[in-house]
Amino acid sequence: MLEKELMLDIQKIRKDFPILNREVNGKPLIYFDNAATSQTPQQVIDCIVDYYSRYNANIHRGVHTLSQEATDAYEEARIKIQQHFNAAKPYEMILTSGTTDSINLVANGFASLLKEGDEIIVSALEHHSNIVPWQMLCEHTGAVLKVIPMFESGQLDMETYVSLLNENTKLVFCNHVSNALGVINPIEFIIEKAHEVNAAVLIDGAQASPHIKADVQALDVDFYVASAHKICGPTGVGLCMERKLAQ
Template structure:
């Protein structure tokens, strides 16, 4: 059992008030809050050993290098990658996906096919559209049904020897659906296709073992894992990362530079041009430490308890319309109330101190599928409580009566 009262003390922001009301933060799918253990790590870095890494022989540079590479090692262990050099530091999931999409210019051509699921975030659609424009490849969509579940029979029909890459989120940010990547990955491999999984929404909730999954690429963002913004990671199988060309050129990613020719550094530095977000990498590691101290299994159990409680509570509200009814999902409720625009509801909830997300959630094709302008999305974390859900339900009913 989690000691929620003690956990909440680790998050200073939860003590503040918004518009005179205690903050209820239900926008965790957009970004999670940051515990003081991670905040202290950031302050400690800038206070005691702020220096550039890998290049200096002085004490501060060596301390910073050790802490930064220690962060990489923690991420490797968290996702169970075979090697630390299979973890590439990026600015976040979007950067990670673009890195792979840019590299795949060398591996796809006219008539080749890339499969993408119907419930992707724009970050996992647009880079592949750009790749298709560059190469003449064709983007095909794995459809979903009215429950927000991928139609696996159609996925199987789409796979062919033309399929070079399958890209799919592990968890839908708009619906909370947990996609069956344990089935998607081996089916793609059977036709010789590589697989990239967007793990931005799954990694804070589910235990991910990239070796067990046999996934080729997996992405995550620290700011959804209780770390800072501006830092993320790309996991790639060693054999793929060796084949992909560098994404950017500059310092750090080179072995030797002459005006005649440049040779590139070994992994992971081949993909890490320039001075990195050093503090971010260290703090990412601190966030992993914090999550490990609580335990993902305990987090998953408690968040599912919150999801069930909130679903039952909100279902009592007149005009409630849920989107994303998969049996397997994370602690996300995406909904509308009949006759109420999501933006109007979000604005009134904010006046009552409740933070939710409204709109298309950077998943506009999902909203087009349901023929709606957007949804109200409440996304829960292990620091949320049933008492906050009670406040949320009361606020929704109050706002509904004002707006209908």
């Protein structure tokens, strides 16, 4: 009985995605690139069409009916995202254009806070967009960038990570799940150890969010970022959960 309950109705799921009605090279489309960009279900497409068809307007910048309706829908979406990630307050969920934009938002925010001699730690498993902003930040501030190495298995070397931490460590950045290897990193341990030296932590949840429902309060993470286009949402939408500094 349990096996039957766990079985997925693949054809029913496929019907939610109109693009899967296409044929490629004379065969029904089978899409395996969801880790890069997931396809969009009809329910999301309908929601977007409804918005542009009925109440498209500026949010937070108008007193007319359409603007008020658009603003209400925008804030309702923020609350749903807050509840999904279990953030304490809706205002902790900053809506951005994607994970890369969220990471750059945090990096730019720290540009005036870091000084020469401060240290930033990233992992060897990071996506390019979670490396370059910190390299540029170090060039701008004089801070030092350090890297957590990984073993041949793809696992991060936690012993070396702990040895890198010190009173000069201000920021630690790591992906929740590697986009290249699919490795699930021990972010609970990474966050705990970083906080022992009063360093802030940003977790890149772009690859994890489709599969792991992160509880940002339980993780005690300072920043958690993700993109909608990897979790069946629209392109050009992302989030930056900022918890500690909002309190």
